Amino acid sequence: MANPPLWQSLRVRLLAMMVVMILGVAIIGIWLENRADMAALQRQAQDEAALVASLVHAGMDDTRDLSAEFAALAKQPLLSRLLIVEQGRVVESSGPFNGQLLADLNSKVWLPAVALDKEPHSYASDSQSLFVFPFADDGRYLLLWFDTQPSADTQFANRIRLLGLALVVVIVAGIAFYVVSQRLLNDPLNILVAVLQRRIKGERQARVPALGTHELGQLGHWLNQTMDSEDAALEALRLSNLEGEDQKARFLRIFKVMPDLVTVTVLDDGTLVDVNENWVKTTGWPKQEAIGKTATQLGLWLDPADREKLLGQIRDNLLHAARIQFQSRWGDKIEAEASGCVFEEQGKRYLLLSLRDISDRLRKERDLHLLAQVVEVSLDGVMITDASQSILAVNSAFTAITGFSADDVVGHTPRVLSSGYQERQFYQRMWQQIHIQGMWQGEIWNKRKSGEIYPQWLSIRSVKDDDGQVLHYVAVFSDITDRKAAEARIAFLAYHDPLTGLPNRTWLVDKCENAISQARQQQHMLALVYLDLDRFKSVNDSLGHDIGDALLNEVVKRIKPLCMADELLSRQGGDEFLILLPNIENCRRVEMLVERILAVMSEPFSVGGHRLWVSTSIGVSVFPEDGDNAAQLLRKADTALYHAKDSGRSTFSFFARDMDKNLTERLQMEAALKEAIGTEQLQLYYQPQVLISTGQVVGVEALMRWQSPELGSVSPGRFIPLAEETGLIMPLGAWCLEEACRQLAQWRQLGFNGLMAVNISVRQILRADFFDLLEEVLAQSAIPADRLELELTESLMMDNVEASLEVVQRLKGLDVSLAIDDFGTGYSSLSYLKRFAVDCLKIDQSFIRGLREDNQQARSLIRAIVQMAHNLELNVVAEGVETPEQLAILTAEEVDVAQGYYLGKPMPASEVEVILRSQGVTLRVNEKG
Ligand SMILES: Nc1nc2c(ncn2[C@@H]2O[C@@H]3COP(=O)(O)O[C@H]4[C@@H](O)[C@H](n5cnc6c(=O)[nH]c(N)nc65)O[C@@H]4COP(=O)(O)O[C@H]3[C@H]2O)c(=O)[nH]1
Incomplete structure (x- = not known):
């Protein structure tokens, strides 16, 4: 912007105004002064008039003197003229008026219509005053003119000069002001103007420099402040404008994609004006179909009255979290929380409604409620703490287990439950795992309210929010006192025999392995003693398991005291025992032990009112000779035991290499026997x-005879026990039965009826399919069943009394x-013989072997057996x-038969046939009917 014309300059105007004002004041002052001067002059004229009048009055008698007086009086500053009038004529004057009529003087002097009156009086004009003084009673009047004009003019002239001087001073001062103001006012103002011009041009950073502390400096400061504020406001406005635009777009986007269902409806009638995408998605109504209709028309309300209820909840044009229910186009029920507001646009009121589908939330709440109930009725104790481990809630099971009620523990930390059994490091590790893995579980000892310490199985899990911040810890625990006891029992049973309380095989094997490694290090020997009770099975089966169990305990009572402190007696199972001698110098200690065992076992046992004889067979293996691990030593001790039993019961055997050889042979034989069958x-x-009676x-x-190529x-006597052990006795026995019956049938053709x-x-007959086989064989051979005699060994029958009895019954049935x-x-007793209902007794050849004329004892025994058998109507062979x-x-x-x-x-069948043929007769011994 160009500098303004001079006359528009503020300085010039100020200056002009100042000059005008000074001059105006001066002129008014002079005028007022003048007026005051005039008034003062008039007062002075009055004073002088009174003085002159008094003087004239005093010199009245001498008119001449008056003239002289007049001359003196006329020197009064203001007195311009003096007349004495008598009878309307000037009798004396200070001028050339003597003798003239007063009336005629009008044209020469200022003479208003003078009243010659008895009282002095005066007349005044602007610049003159006329005083009329009557003389006392002689008809003369003194007229005095005072002219104030000259004095006033003089004074006026003085003042004008003064004014002129003042004007000069003012002009000089104005010029000085103009010059000085250039620096004081104009420069700062120019700066201000320039800054403002820069601002106007849009230079936002333009600021007024420091101008000083005077008003313009302050103005500059304020201007800067104003500009700062303005800039801030502009910036805010700019941002707000930007935001405003963004907001609009954002709002539209939000409206579009808001997870809530958003509708805009006309408040009065509920006509839908706008809906968002989620509304469309959830309700199933396309936008174009929905707009212009009401929710009622679309059938969204489950109960149309709900809309009125909803509107009734609007307060101050706002609706907050009102629960509503509606349904989709497909009839899905939706529970929602409605919030919204009423707004006005172009005179019409609308309802903006945001519906939050809380169906899931409510479902979850219900689930939570259910869960809470489940937790409440759970048999496990549940404790919930906040992130600082302050207990928030516990369930009933918590109280039942710990004895602490909710009131006792809520607000406290779980430390109230601590037993002090676990060390600090335990808890540190526990919490470390919870922090890292989010959970911990394990066994812990805690304290009940009663002070009782008990074991818990405790699981602690942290509950986190979406940001991973821990909100709660949930602890679930169960009282495992019973479980621990059961576990202890199981652990005990895992390594112990429940009947005798002795360590079991597992324990012994463990100990044996340890003992072997120690023996290896310390270079000493160890021995494993394997005991098996002879005929225990008979006792068990005949007298019952209780007696059997009691007998076993008695056996333990006898054997255990014979073992030294470091020697471990264990029960292997059934009637088998093992003794580990972990540290021996030589075999002497083993021999001593087994001899003593055999000795104590040879004494009868008294159990449950029965006197029982139970011998034992013992096998022994030794480290390092017989093996370098527990399994090998066990197997060798077993082999030795087997050998001991084989060589007559109630004896012991150390394992020897040839026993192993036997074992190998047995394996070979087994394979060969398999091949041989058929x-x-x-x-x-x-x-x-x-x-005997007939010969x-x-x-x-x-x-059976086996001729093996190998x-x-x-x-x-060798392969039958092997066949029994390996199960080969089944096919072998079946073949034997078939062949024997076939042969008998053949001989019967010859007339043999024996x-x-x-x-x-016994293993054979205990098989269910044996009877099928028997029936089949009898049927095939067509021999009478009673011509077939099945021989069952006494010892095997006595080992399986109950089962054998049942089988015998079935066989008799056939x-x-x-x-x-x-x-x-x-050891079969008479009662068993009765119960077995057999037809024949075959006296073992061991009884016959010693039968001589000189052996009465053997003979008496035979006699007793025969008598007994005959009493039972049994044949004796x-x-x-x-x-x-x-x-x-x-x-x-x-004896019946020999x-x-x-x-x-x-002999082979052919040779028998020769005998039968030569005999030529058929014997019918034992034939029924
Ligand atoms: N020293 C001597 N022995 C005599 C005399 N008379 C007969 N023997 C033998 O005594 C055994 C009698 O058979 P066992 O007691 O049933 O004893 C039998 C029987 O228990 C079993 N056995 C034989 N064949 C079969 C079979 O086919 N099936 C089953 N399960 N066992 C069989 O094998 C055992 C032995 O049979 P073997 O060696 O044939 O031995 C037979 C027989 O040869 C004698 O005067 N003196």
Whole structure:
């Protein structure tokens, strides 16, 4: 902007105004002064007039003197003229008026219409005053003119000069002001103006520099402040404008994608004006179909009255969190929380409604409620704390387990439950895991309110918000006192035998391994002693398990005291025991121990009112000779035990290498036997049974013979037990039965009506399919069932009394004959014989072997057996008759049938056939009916 014209300059105007004002004041002052001067002059004129009048009055008598007086009086500053008038004529004057009529003077002097009156009076004009003084009673009047004009003019002229001087001073001062103001006013003002001009041009950073502390300086400061404020406001406005634009776009975007269902409706009638995408998605109504209709028309309200209820909740045009229910186009019920506001636009009121679908939340709340109830009724204790581990809530089970009520613990930390059993490091590790993994679980000992310490199984889990901040800790625990006891019991049972309380096999094997490694290090020996009670099974089966159990405990009572402190007695199971001698110098200690065991075991036991004899067989293995691990030592001790049993019971055996050899042989034999079944390697030989009274063959016993290509001739005494152990006895026995029956059927064709005795293993008859086999064989061979005699060994029957009894019953049901083989070796009592309902007793050859004329004891025994058998109506067969002497005694003792080498060795069928043919008769001993 250009500088303004001079006349518009503020300075010039100020200056002009100042000059005008000074001049105006001066002129008014002079005028007023003048007026005051005039008034003063008039007062002075009056004073002088009074003075002159008094003087004139005093000199009245001498008119001449008056003239002289007049001259003096006329020197009065203001007195311009003096007249004495008598009878209207000037009698004396200070001018050339003597003798003139007063009336005529009008044209020469200022003479108003003077009243000659008895009282002095005066007249005044602007600049003159006329005083009329009457003389006393002589008709003369003194007229005095005073002219104030000259004096006033003089004074006026003085003042004008003064004014002129003042004007000069003013002009000089104005010029000085103009010059000085240039620096004081104009420069700062120019700066201000320039700054403002820059601002106007848009230079936002333009600011007034510091101008000083005077008003303009302050003005500059304020201006800067104003500009700062303005800038801030402009910036705010700019931002707000930007924001405003953004907001609009943002609002539209929000409106569009808001997770809530947003509608704008006309308040009065509910017509939908706008809806967002989620509303469309949730309700199923396309926007174009919905707009212009009401929610009622769209059928959104489950109950149309709900809208009125909703409107009724609007307060101050606002609606807050009102619960509503509506349904989608497909009839899905939606529960929502409605918030909104009423707004006005172009005179119309609208309702902006935001519906938050809280169906899920409510479902979750219900679930939570359910969960809370579940927690409440849970048998596990539940404790919830906040992030600082202050207890917030506990359930009933918590109270039941700990004894602490909610009131006792809420607000406290779980430390109230602490037993002090766990160290600080335990808790540190626990919390470290919770912080890292979010959970911990384990066993912990805590304290009940009663002070009782008890074990808990505790799980602690942290509950975090979406940002990973811990909100709560939830602890769930159960009282595992019972479980711990059960676990302890299980742990005990895992390593102990529940009946005797002795360590079990597992424990022993563990100890044995440890002992072996110690023995290896310290270079000493150890031994494993394997004990097996002979005939224990008989006791168990015949007298019951309680007696059996009691017997086992008695056995332990006898053996345990024989063991030294470091020697471990364990029960292997059943009637088997193991003793570990972990540190021995030599085998002497082992021999000593086993001899003492055999000794104490040879004494009868008194259990449950029964006197019982239970011998034991013992096998021993030794480290390092027999093996370098527990399994090897066990196996070798077992082999030694087996050997001990084999070589007669109630004895012991140290493991020897040849025992292992036997084992290998057994394995070889097993394989060979498998191969042999169904081949000609196996044959049946038959040994005649002779009726002593007649000498006739009344029966034959089928005996198996095995001619192995690898092993040569193997006796049944070796392969039958092996077959029983390995289960091969089943196919073997089946073949034997079929072959024997087939042979009998053949001989019956020849007219032989005797018995065919077949050895049957108890394992065989305990198989359910044995009876099917038997029926099938009988049917196939078509022999009468009672011509088949099944021989069951006494000892095996006595080992399985109950099962054997049942089987015998079934066999009797089939009508087959039954014989007890090896009688006298199996401790069978009379009562058992009765119950077994057998047809025949076969006295074991061990009884026959010692039968001589000089052996009365053996003979008495035979006699007793025969008497007993006959009393039970049983036939008696004597096995192993080798001499005529034996036969004679047996004959004398009324034994029914004899079998033995003396009468005939086991022979092939063809040879039997020769005998039968030569005999030519059929014997019918033991034939029923
Ligand atoms: N020293 C001597 N012995 C005599 C005399 N008379 C007969 N013997 C033998 O005594 C055994 C009698 O059979 P066992 O007691 O049933 O004893 C049998 C029987 O228990 C079993 N056995 C044989 N064959 C079979 C079979 O087919 N099935 C089953 N399960 N066992 C069989 O094998 C055992 C032994 O049979 P073997 O060696 O044939 O031995 C037979 C027989 O040869 C004699 O006067 N003196």
